[in-house]
Amino acid sequence: MHNKNVSGNLLEATSSPIAVEQDAAHRAMLIANQPTYGALVLEDGTRFEGISFGYHGAISGEVVFCTGMVGYPEALTDASFSGQILTMTFPIIGNYGVPDKALWEDDHIHIAGLIVSNYVDTPSHPQSKMSLGEWLQREGVPALEIKDTRLLTQHIRNHGAMLGKIVFDEDIPFHDPNIENLVARVSGTEVRHNGEGDTTIVLIDCGAKQNIVRSLVARNVHVVTIPWDYDLFSEERPFDFDGILISNGPGNPKMAAQAVETVRMAMERNIPTMGICLGHQILSLAAGGDTYKLKFGHRSQNQPAIMCGTKRCYITTQNHGFAVGTVPPDFEPWFVNANDGSNEGIKHHERPFFSVQFHPEAAPGPEDTDWLFDYFLEKVRGEND
Numbered sequence: 001m002h003n004k005n006v007s008g009n010l011l012e013a014t015s016s017p018i019a020v021e022q023d024a025a026h027r028a029m030l031i032a033n034q035p036t037y038g039a040l041v042l043e044d045g046t047r048f049e050g051i052s053f054g055y056h057g058a059i060s061g062e063v064v065f066c067t068g069m070v071g072y073p074e075a076l077t078d079a080s081f082s083g084q085i086l087t088m089t090f091p092i093i094g095n096y097g098v099p100d101k102a103l104w105e106d107d108h109i110h111i112a113g114l115i116v117s118n119y120v121d122t123p124s125h126p127q128s129k130m131s132l133g134e135w136l137q138r139e140g141v142p143a144l145e146i147k148d149t150r151l152l153t154q155h156i157r158n159h160g161a162m163l164g165k166i167v168f169d170e171d172i173p174f175h176d177p178n179i180e181n182l183v184a185r186v187s188g189t190e191v192r193h194n195g196e197g198d199t200t201i202v203l204i205d206c207g208a209k210q211n212i213v214r215s216l217v218a219r220n221v222h223v224v225t226i227p228w229d230y231d232l233f234s235e236e237r238p239f240d241f242d243g244i245l246i247s248n249g250p251g252n253p254k255m256a257a258q259a260v261e262t263v264r265m266a267m268e269r270n271i272p273t274m275g276i277c278l279g280h281q282i283l284s285l286a287a288g289g290d291t292y293k294l295k296f297g298h299r300s301q302n303q304p305a306i307m308c309g310t311k312r313c314y315i316t317t318q319n320h321g322f323a324v325g326t327v328p329p330d331f332e333p334w335f336v337n338a339n340d341g342s343n344e345g346i347k348h349h350e351r352p353f354f355s356v357q358f359h360p361e362a363a364p365g366p367e368d369t370d371w372l373f374d375y376f377l378e379k380v381r382g383e384n385d
């Protein structure tokens with residue numbers, strides 16, 4: 001199914017400075033409609049040969065897999081994937097193209113590289129603005145069609161998360177993104193304002209998905225997005241606020257020490273605080289809990305989360321490799337994953353602090369848990385106390 005309209009892509013791609021750097025030999029092959037071959041190499045030496053449909057340049061990172069059937073535009077632009085080579089296990093990727101930027105989670109691609117089984121270069125969707133291959137080439141992100149994503153996924157499930165690299169003609173070293181402060185790399189550096197609502201929520205941007213902002217603005221909220229290391233409790237802060245939401249984000253939560261400290265100070269002041277994904281891990285650390293790395297993580301739109309003490313199971317979107325192991329003192333587990341029993345949420349016994357490992361904003365769905373934004377805003381606005 002490698003069905004490239006290569007010359008069309010190439011004309012567009014030459015407008016980008018990154019694409020211009022593509023070497024002449026690769027260009028000649030594309031013009032001749034000849035496939036370019038590359039390989040995904042894992043840190044244990046396992047090798048998967050593949051056909052390139054993205055940028056022609058080597059990259060290393062952590063290899064992860066996502067079992068979602070849809071949502072590749074959202075996943076690729078989710079900053080939580082920074083430093084990761086993403087494998088999509090759904091066998092057909094690219095068929096609905098790439099929508100307008102307004103629907104992305106950030107204004108550029110964050111994944112380090114992409115691995116699929118079958119790539120479709122002729123999208124069929126009214127909202128499609130370009131093909132997936134064209135987008136990856138423009139943004140300098142390598143991608144391979146390796147066919148046997150099932151074998152790759154089984155390998156990662158059996159052996160645990162692994163480093164890997166996409167290589168072409170030249171080899172490069174492996175690189176572990178989790179030893180870096182990835183949050184500092186993806187967080188915005190300016191304070192931003194969205195919405196004009198009656199309530200002001202500070203969003204700590206650790207690599208925030210834009211659908212968090214959209215979900216709050218839709219609920220009549222003025223959102224003030226701050227950099228991950230902003231000094232929120234300084235004398236000079238030029239805005240007031242009613243509650244704090246800690247965003248999703250990439251890497252090991254223990255690397256985001258300044259954000260952990262800000263959240264600790266917020267709870268000391270009894271400010272209503274909610275955390276999503278990395279935000280859940282940060283809130284747990286700030287309250288005295290602990291986190292650990294999962295064997296291979298949860299990444300899909302069909303993760304079952306059971307609400308503790310009930311038989312209610314929500315279908316949730318998730319994308320994480322770390323988890324909360326020790327629930328902090330004075331908090332209780334709120335949700336657990338029905339597949340592996342890992343923690344999916346905590347809430348304080350009495351105070352307005354809670355967090356979830358899954359994504360209530362859930363682009364591209366499901367929307368089972370978007371009530372959590374209403375629950376948070378009820379606490380912030382002092383309703384139903």
Ligand SMILES: NC(=O)CC[C@H](N)C(=O)O
Binds near residue numbers: 251
């Ligand atoms: N989506 C996220 O916020 C991911 C959180 C964290 N980087 C993890 O992998 O566990």
